[in-house]
Amino acid sequence: MEKIIITIGRQFGAGGRELGKKLAEKLKIPYYDKEIMAAIAEKSGLSKEYLTQNDEVATNSFLYSLVMGTRTLSGQKTVEEIKMDAQREVMKELAEKGSCIIIGRLADYTLREENIFRIFLSAEKEDRIERVCNRDHLSEVEALKKIHKMDKLRASYYSEYADAEWGRAGNYDLCINLSKISTEKAIDMIIMNVSDWRRETRI
Amino acid sequence: MEKIIITIGRQFGAGGRELGKKLAEKLKIPYYDKEIMAAIAEKSGLSKEYLTQNDEVATNSFLYSLVMGTRTLSGQKTVEEIKMDAQREVMKELAEKGSCIIIGRLADYTLREENIFRIFLSAEKEDRIERVCNRDHLSEVEALKKIHKMDKLRASYYSEYADAEWGRAGNYDLCINLSKISTEKAIDMIIMNVSDWRRETRI
Numbered sequence: 480m481e482k483i484i485i486t487i488g489r490q491f492g493a494g495g496r497e498l499g500k501k502l503a504e505k506l507k508i509p510y511y512d513k514e515i516m517a518a519i520a521e522k523s524g525l526s527k528e529y530l531t532q533n534d535e536v537a538t539n540s541f542l543y544s545l546v547m548g549t550r551t552l553s554g555q556k557t558v559e560e561i562k563m564d565a566q567r568e569v570m571k572e573l574a575e576k577g578s579c580i581i582i583g584r585l586a587d588y589t590l591r592e593e594n595i596f597r598i599f600l601s602a603e604k605e606d607r608i609e610r611v612c613n614r615d616h617l618s619e620v621e622a623l624k625k626i627h628k629m630d631k632l633r634a635s636y637y638s639e640y641a642d643a644e645w646g647r648a649g650n651y652d653l654c655i656n657l658s659k660i661s662t663e664k665a666i667d668m669i670i671m672n673v674s675d676w677r678r679e680t681r682i
Numbered sequence: 683m684e685k686i687i688i689t690i691g692r693q694f695g696a697g698g699r700e701l702g703k704k705l706a707e708k709l710k711i712p713y714y715d716k717e718i719m720a721a722i723a724e725k726s727g728l729s730k731e732y733l734t735q736n737d738e739v740a741t742n743s744f745l746y747s748l749v750m751g752t753r754t755l756s757g758q759k760t761v762e763e764i765k766m767d768a769q770r771e772v773m774k775e776l777a778e779k780g781s782c783i784i785i786g787r788l789a790d791y792t793l794r795e796e797n798i799f800r801i802f803l804s805a806e807k808e809d810r811i812e813r814v815c816n817r818d819h820l821s822e823v824e825a826l827k828k829i830h831k832m833d834k835l836r837a838s839y840y841s842e843y844a845d846a847e848w849g850r851a852g853n854y855d856l857c858i859n860l861s862k863i864s865t866e867k868a869i870d871m872i873i874m875n876v877s878d879w880r881r882e883t884r885i
Contacts, residue, residue, distance in 0.1 A: 490852060596862070601852040648849050649693060649804040654857035659799070660875055668871055672863055 483508065483578040483673050484593055486586035488637075488645065489600040491629035492607035492614075492622070494657050495582060498600060502666050503580045506673075512582040515569060523565035530562065535583055536632055537639035563640070583633070587651070588641035596673055599651040600665075603658035686711065686781040686876050687796055689789035691840075691848065692803040694832035695810035695817075695825070697860050698785060701803060705869050706783045709876075715785040718772060726768035733765065738786055739835055740842035766843070786836070790854070791844035799876055802854040803868075806861035 483506065489495025496512055503510035516534070520527045556564070570589045573579050581590075587597045602610075604626070611622035637645035648654050653672065655665045686709065692698025699715055706713035719737070723730045759767070773792045776782050784793075790800045805813075807829070814825035840848035851857050856875065858868045 599851045599857075646851050648802045648851045648854065648857035649859070651851065651857065652859040652862040654802075654851035654854065656852070656855040659855040664875065668874070671871070672867065 481578075482594075484574050484590060484595040485580045485598060485669070485673065486590065486595050487580060487582045487598045487600060488587060488633075488651065489583065490602065490607065490646065491626050491633065492611040493600045493602040494610060494662060495600045498657070498662050498665060499580050499582050501662065502669060505666060505670065506578070506580075508578040508580060509573075510580045510582075511573060515566075515573075515581070515584065518569045518573075519562070519565045522569055523561050525558065525562055525565070529558070533559075533562065535636050537636040585637065585640055588637075588643070596653070596669070597651040598669060599646060599648075599654040601646070601654065601656050601658075603656070606658045684781075685797075687777050687793060687798040688783045688801060688872070688876065689793065689798050690783060690785045690801045690803060691790060691854065692786065693805065693810065693849065694829050694836065695814040696803045696805040697813060697865060698803045701860070701865050701868060702783050702785050704865065705872060708869060708873065709781070709783075711781040711783060712776075713783045713785075714776060718769075718776075718784070718787065721772045721776075722765070722768045725772055726764050728761065728765055728768070732761070736762075736765065738839050740839040788840065788843055791840075791846070799856070799872070800854040801872060802849060802851075802857040804849070804857065804859050804861075806859070809861045 485502070487495055487499050499510055499512060513531075513534070516527055516530050519525070520530055523530075566584060567589050570581060570584075570586055573581065574590050574593050574595075587595065604623070607626055608619055608622045611617060611625055612619060615622070615625065617625065634645040637643065643650050653669065655668070657665060660668075688705070690698055690702050702713055702715060716734075716737070719730055719733050722728070723733055726733075769787060770792050773784060773787075773789055776784065777793050777796050777798075790798065807826070810829055811822055811825045814820060814828060815822060818825070818828065820828065837848040840846065846853050856872065858871070860868060863871075
């Protein structure tokens with residue numbers, strides 16, 4: 480089988496994890512979301528707790544790192560740099576190894592030199608609120624607050640490292656609104672494109 | 683046949699017009715891009731020349747309208763307001779009349795209360811430059827300049843009136859990168875979704 484690397488960016492609460500998992504099952508390829516943490520922890524020597532707390536968060540501003548004590552003034556790597564280097568290396572190793580789906584964490588940017596297919600998933604606010612309410616046991620107000628906070632964090636994380644705008648259609652190959660297009664239909668569409676692209680790259 | 687209203691936003695030089703026309707032929711429904719001008723001219727009493735010059739441009743800032751002499755200080759409608767009102771009315775009449783495809787011109791925002799399918803089309807810069815070079819007989823440098831200018835105009839036009847960000851994935855139902863997905867495949871994908879959606883709304 481030809482190698483397929485699919486990267487998935489997603490609004491918080493849009494259903495990216497669910498779609499990613501189902502797509503991976505259908506394509507019979509590995510899926511990495513939070514699953515990538517263990518490998519980053521191993522490579523970096525950082526604790527899984529630290530990585531989980533700082534997952535998809537831009538923490539490399541000078542002020543942040545001084546306050547958090549993550550910046551060394553001696554020219555050594557900061558903890559943030561160690562984390563980002565490890566994340567980059569792990570992703571490149573995964574992509575090297577074979578087909579996979581990687582969710583968030585700048586995968587589209589990190590693997591931009593590879594032949595990747597870049598997805599972005601969105602959904603209408605009311606559907607995202609409903610999903611987050613049910614999943615995280617929150618009230619509607621709390622869910623909306625969390626959605627705004629998480630989208631903001633993801634956007635600033637992306638712009639900080641990728642020097643591009645998170646969620647801007649032109650940065651992706653296919654963006655799907657899961658409020659209008661069902662997860663199953665979206666999966667069919669992705670597979671339809673990926674299999675074509677595999678045929679083309681095989682030539 | 684159930685009514686289908688498809689709105690298409692597009693980066694300059696991405697191939698939106700070509701895709702829109704082919705899609706309209708396949709669905710056998712009317713297609714409105716610059717074609718909408720004549721109707722707006724008729725409704726507004728404004729000349730087609732004025733409308734063409736100010737097509738998809740936000741000209742309602744106070745300064746712009748003072749300088750251009752389009753602002754009346756007596757509380758009467760400005761020329762810009764007359765144009766926008768006519769554009770809105772024409773679009774609503776078209777949507778009322780039956781299935782159609784409308785390109786740009788805030789159609790997704792104007793018809794947001796209708797059951798519309800919102801597409802956004804992008805392409806990689808090198809492909810857009812090539813298209814604009816060939817179509818408009820420009821050098822690569824001139825083409826790139828025009829792409830930047832037109833995208834900027836469209837973005838500010840959209841944010842001025844729709845109070846939302848042009849080209850942001852979350853504002854559309856399906857965003858397709860025509861450098862990665864062929865026009866033919868994109869058309870198949872759109873029809874696949876629209877026909878499903880038609881089936882659903884019929885129930």
